Amino acid sequence: MKSFIENLPKAELHLHIEGTFEPELMFEIAQRNNIDLPFADVEALRKAYDFSRLQDFLDIYYQGMNVLHKEQDFYDLTWAYLKKIHSQNVLHTEIFFDPQGHTERGVAFETALNGIHRALEDGRSQLGISFGLIMCFLRHLDQDDAMKTLEQALPHKDKIIGVGLDSSELGHPPEKFTAVFERAKAEGFHIVAHAGEEGPPEYVKQALDLLKVERIDHGNRALEDTALTQRIADESMALTVCPLSNLKLCVVDDLKNHPIKKMLSAGLKATINSDDPAYFGGYMNENFIALAEAVDLTQVEIATLARNGFEAAFISDDEKYRLTDQLEAYLASV
Ligand SMILES: Nc1ncnc2[nH]cnc12
Ligand SMILES: [Zn+2]
Numbered sequence: 001m002k003s004f005i006e007n008l009p010k011a012e013l014h015l016h017i018e019g020t021f022e023p024e025l026m027f028e029i030a031q032r033n034n035i036d037l038p039f040a041d042v043e044a045l046r047k048a049y050d051f052s053r054l055q056d057f058l059d060i061y062y063q064g065m066n067v068l069h070k071e072q073d074f075y076d077l078t079w080a081y082l083k084k085i086h087s088q089n090v091l092h093t094e095i096f097f098d099p100q101g102h103t104e105r106g107v108a109f110e111t112a113l114n115g116i117h118r119a120l121e122d123g124r125s126q127l128g129i130s131f132g133l134i135m136c137f138l139r140h141l142d143q144d145d146a147m148k149t150l151e152q153a154l155p156h157k158d159k160i161i162g163v164g165l166d167s168s169e170l171g172h173p174p175e176k177f178t179a180v181f182e183r184a185k186a187e188g189f190h191i192v193a194h195a196g197e198e199g200p201p202e203y204v205k206q207a208l209d210l211l212k213v214e215r216i217d218h219g220n221r222a223l224e225d226t227a228l229t230q231r232i233a234d235e236s237m238a239l240t241v242c243p244l245s246n247l248k249l250c251v252v253d254d255l256k257n258h259p260i261k262k263m264l265s266a267g268l269k270a271t272i273n274s275d276d277p278a279y280f281g282g283y284m285n286e287n288f289i290a291l292a293e294a295v296d297l298t299q300v301e302i303a304t305l306a307r308n309g310f311e312a313a314f315i316s317d318d319e320k321y322r323l324t325d326q327l328e329a330y331l332a333s334v
Helices: 002-007 023-032 042-047 054-065 071-086 099-103 109-127 143-156 174-186 201-209 220-224 226-234 243-248 260-265 284-295 299-311 317-333
Strands: 010-012 090-097 130-138 162-166 190-195 215-218 238-241 269-272
Touching: 002 284, 002 299, 010 284, 010 299, 023 042, 023 071, 054 099, 071 090, 071 109, 090 109, 090 162, 090 317, 099 109, 099 130, 099 143, 109 130, 109 143, 130 143, 130 190, 143 174, 162 174, 174 190, 174 201, 190 201, 201 215, 201 220, 201 226, 220 226, 238 260, 243 284, 260 269, 260 284, 260 299, 269 284, 269 299, 284 299, 299 317
Parallel strands: 010 090, 090 130, 130 162, 162 190, 190 215, 215 238, 238 269
Antiparallel strands: none
8 A cells, every 4th residue: 555655646725834844953944044953853853743732733834934045045945845745756746835824024025926836847847747836825814914915926927827715714714815816816816725624614605706716725623514525526626735733733532533534435636635744744745645644544545645635736638637647647557
């Protein structure tokens, strides 16, 4: 099973680039930027990765990204992620970045964008990994701030394919951002949002009805509402599920109780993703393997999850055929 997963061609659709910041690289970049981290060393930092809810993680995640200042810092962060997923047979990735996490510290929008994008271009030419870049609005900030961020993105439509919504979910429902998402859609951006990670099914409904999402990031709590679950299945709306994230943030108490089988049997287009791999203990392969072992996934189920990843990607039909052909060729060979 392990080698079946390791060699399986995969797409990643839910990945925060700031969440790939491994402690070793964080210390290296902090040092070259003359920034003191409030941790003695890499081990002390890793020990702090003990979360009982989303906010515990976010506090440390925002602290970590504070050391990113120069375009090269963003490049190095992204390049390290791309090398890692190249070793895991990830052929396509759609990554999030949090511009407000940088602009509010005085780092220019373009500094973050250009560093990340240049690495993605190098990943395509040197590693053969295709990509999309999605910027997320921080939902703990207000809609005006999100609107300003959207305006900063408008000259960069050649680099940014979509907008998303992340950060502290509870108390910050999608309806808070209806106008900015309406504008983003009119400007031609793809639309996604985190919903139903900690928030109730109502937030998932709002993401569908008010933000007009094309994929739901997480979506776990949608399962509490049978009619909503049926609707998501009927609309072939993909869920970007993140197993190790769900475990580390206590969305599930044990991976054995992860609802992935319920999702699949309800006809939901679930995909597997790593969310913030440096903080949650694993990239794509580790997520697939841990989940497969915990809930006893069959090869057919694993293949379905991988296929869903390519089908739910924001790419042309031609590109989808090119990628799924590689998946089907692999499946026929094992
Ligand atoms: N899992 C997650 N949920 C919400 N916001 C995030 N930002 C980074 N990771 C996140
Ligand atoms: Zn996420």
